[in-house]
Amino acid sequence: MASEELGMTTSNNTTRTAPDKAQAYLNTNSNRNNKIQPRAILVLGLWLGFWLLALGLIVLLMSLPFAQLYYRSSLEISGYVAAFAALCLAYALRPRWRFSARVKTSLPPLDRAKAEPLYAMLEHIASKLKIEAPIEIHLIGAASAFISCERNWYGKLLRLRVGIGLPLLGNLSNAELGSVLAHEFGHYVAGDLALGPWVYRTRKSLTTTVNNLDDSLFFLDLIFRYYGQWVLRLSSSISRAQEFAADAFAVQCFGVKASRAALEKIHLIEPMWSAYLDHELCPAITRGARLPVFEGFRRFCKPSQKRPEVQASIVQSEARPSSHGDSHPTLADRIAAIQPGATPAFPPLADCLQLVGGELAAETAWYSMFEHEQLISSDWDQYGSQILQTQIQERFANSWMAPDKLAFSELVGMAQQAEQLWEKLRPEGVSFLSRLGKRNHVLEILEEWTTACLCQRGFTPQVRPGQALLLSRGQQTVQPRELLTAALDCKLKSASLKQYDRPEAAI
Known part of the structure; x- marks a missing residue:
């Protein structure tokens, strides 16, 4: 003891x-x-x-x-x-000096x-x-x-x-x-x-x-x-x-x-x-x-x-x-x-x-000592489909980037013109991001939009701690980050994205 x-x-x-x-x-x-x-x-x-x-x-x-x-x-x-x-x-x-209000907590x-x-x-x-x-x-x-x-x-x-x-x-x-x-x-x-x-x-x-x-x-x-x-x-x-x-x-x-x-x-x-x-x-x-x-x-x-x-x-x-x-x-x-x-x-x-x-x-x-809102209990195997997928889809719903309005094939062009998208995707309020920070902000949104497009096509996110997000549909798997990287490197063609359409849509 x-x-x-x-x-x-x-x-x-x-x-x-x-x-x-x-x-x-x-x-x-x-x-x-x-x-x-x-x-x-x-x-x-x-x-x-x-x-x-x-x-x-x-x-x-x-x-x-x-x-x-x-x-x-x-x-x-x-x-x-x-x-x-x-x-x-x-x-x-x-x-x-950086003045900030002192926050009193009663945890x-x-x-x-x-x-x-x-x-x-x-x-x-x-x-x-x-x-x-x-x-x-x-x-x-x-x-x-x-x-x-x-x-x-x-x-x-x-x-x-x-x-x-x-x-x-x-x-x-x-x-x-x-x-x-x-x-x-x-x-x-x-x-x-x-x-x-x-x-x-x-x-x-x-x-x-x-x-x-x-x-x-x-x-x-x-x-x-x-x-x-x-x-x-x-x-x-x-x-x-x-x-x-x-x-x-x-x-x-x-x-x-x-x-x-x-x-x-x-x-x-x-x-x-x-x-x-x-x-x-x-x-x-x-x-x-x-x-x-x-x-x-x-x-x-x-x-x-x-x-x-x-x-x-x-x-x-x-x-x-x-x-x-x-x-x-x-x-x-x-x-x-x-x-x-x-x-x-x-x-x-x-x-x-x-x-x-x-x-x-x-x-x-x-969890009980810092919860301010009710959290949804899940596990790492179900987190992607239960929570992550829903939130990503809701992020783009009713916006100009909604997957049912903006064609998935536009990924290639948007990735190669990421700097021009800043004004459309900038966060609310005053931004002090550098040029690189602005680019990374846009690319982060494009990666989530890629995920939303794949989810709309029947793919399900799988979260593996530490690894890149993986989406699967039957035996078919894809990583949104790999698609975005390929688009940035000019190694992805818009036509090749059709392979991720729903099977019934392809027919």
Whole structure:
């Protein structure tokens, strides 16, 4: 049991109980905070210094033309240059704020009666750290976990909110999930929840400014580029130190094997899960479907020819190079810190869904926490014919692209003149799409129109997670994307589309 693994570990032939370990961690963490917290405060001070330096330099440059006007009643060339440089620098360093309304949500937590073992695991860890507050568990879609706290106006802890990703329940063992949760509690006890958001916002502000910094005159922008990059490296070292310390606490609670396996498995499944969520599950939910989450992911992970955009998403996530600005250490560094000399390996997957009553119960709880409208229950085999086909046909009904009005043979001409169709197919409101974005928007609509035309001719969509949409009619199959690609490459003739007419129409 996870609680038993948390209860004791053996070191140097002596047994230490969980309260002893928790107290040892608290003592160790106090010393760590004495080093990390001043550095975090320094980062905030340097962030303020970044903007004070910018303001001071702009004021200094502008003082030259004002001085010339005041003392000489005219501007010299140096005054014009200084004013122009100040304006360029001010524009280059303009804040890129994005104001958005804060949305208050009141999503219900996971029902305790249906997830008693999971609540017990969390409360066991909290009790060893002497945390006395109600715990709420929320299931999330990402392959991660988090802890946030709610306090009253004078700082008293009212409750802890714990977010646990569905893929963690579906791929980690009890002890491995426990180590992930202990890692998050390690952040809480260390005070990272208080300093972390400030460091994160500081990093985000500087990253946005440095990455979007426009060139100004006299290399003045270089000062801020190097200054900002230095602050980002410093803040990254703080974040990485926090992660190493939280990993150490997870090891103290659940051991090296479970903590290491949890890190390796999350690193393994995260790219696949994110692509599955973005390209398959969430689009289906947007269409109003409630599909089996874990079954879809198992199908998605099977060796198959993935759609180009899906494969690109997976590869980009897996191949992203590490940098000095990363907030998390690399997997290799974290494994080496947990078990010196070890290198990443990927143990077989497991699951701990029994903590929430099983696979179906976990999916039901997840759907119930974010549903705003009634979703139609379906499965991956029936989703294409029950939901997708109907919605695609309704999209073009009563429009100029209705399949019974616009001949299917027009696909070739429309594909080759996609840019000219933008004005007819543009979305409502103001559009800021680039030329390529406009083209992709048109091609997406043409692909769905191709699907609608084939459905009108008796074909039925078959959705296979990760793969291109396939339509079938008896023994005949066709992929709308292949037809569109062939039309774009001038390899499709209008006459060849007659083979997809209904048999009775052909006669």
